[in-house]
Amino acid sequence: MHLVLDGKARVFRMFPNGISSYAGEGSQGDYFGEMRVEAPGQLVIFLEIFRWSLEEGTPSYHVRSCIEFHRNGRLAVRGDILVTTGPSTFTAEEIPYVGEMSLRAKRKSVEKAAARHSQPASGVPRNNSPVIPWGEYGRFRLCYSKV
DSSP: OOOOOOSSSSEEBBTSSBBBBBOTTTEEEEEEEEEEETTEEEEEEEEEEEEEEOOOOOOEEEEEEEEEEESSSSSEEEEEEEEEEESSSOOOTGGGGGGGGGGGHHHHHHHHHHHHHOEEEEEEEOOOOOOEEEEEEEEEEEEEEEO
């Protein structure tokens, strides 16, 4: 699997095992990442990957990770997993076109879905709290050392 880490929105179409990233009930493959030298002897990769739900009532996921490699052989991987807060990510009209949508358009759909979900019933005054399209699902941290 080859990923371009230039900070731009990208799509990978196939996993290393040969399975399409658009197989099953969801769509994977959207990512952006960047690689840079943070300090002498320390290489850092920032990578964000998305998994879009194409079914009503199932959430979409956004994985944010930071991978650090140190000259002394230590490798640290940490990040978090975000989940959409609304009951669905895309409208029925959008689902056939998800594969053609840009990452920006998909993220905008998540914001719209969260806004639709947070709208009060008619006649109820709207509170001024911000709409939060993603919530924390979990965190991870792995550390490896060369022996």
